[in-house]
Amino acid sequence: MNLETWTKVDEYIDQMLVGEDEALKAARRASEEAGLPAIAVTASQGKLLMLTAQMIGATKTLEIGTLGGYSTIGSRGDWQRVESW
Numbered sequence: 001m002n003l004e005t006w007t008k009v010d011e012y013i014d015q016m017l018v019g020e021d022e023a024l025k026a027a028r029r030a031s032e033e034a035g036l037p038a039i040a041v042t043a044s045q046g047k048l049l050m051l052t053a054q055m056i057g058a059t060k061t062l063e064i065g066t067l068g069g070y071s072t073i074g075s076r077g078d079w080q081r082v083e084s085w
Helices: 002-019 023-034 043-055 069-074
Strands: none
Touching: 002 043, 023 069, 043 069
């Protein structure tokens, strides 16, 4: 699969199945306004991070190199029992 096809599939999944909540939208806007590079994970990739952490029973997450914080917010989701530090 080439990058163009991968990007289109990822965008479709984001739009149709996952979506961005207000916190993710705010993080994306703030990153753009700050001139940060557009290299954040997508909403569906953040959801996959959250699901993977849930499946292995993780109770804490640690992200190094958060850039604009988008993936940290996305991987947290509505999962209140996970403590990010």
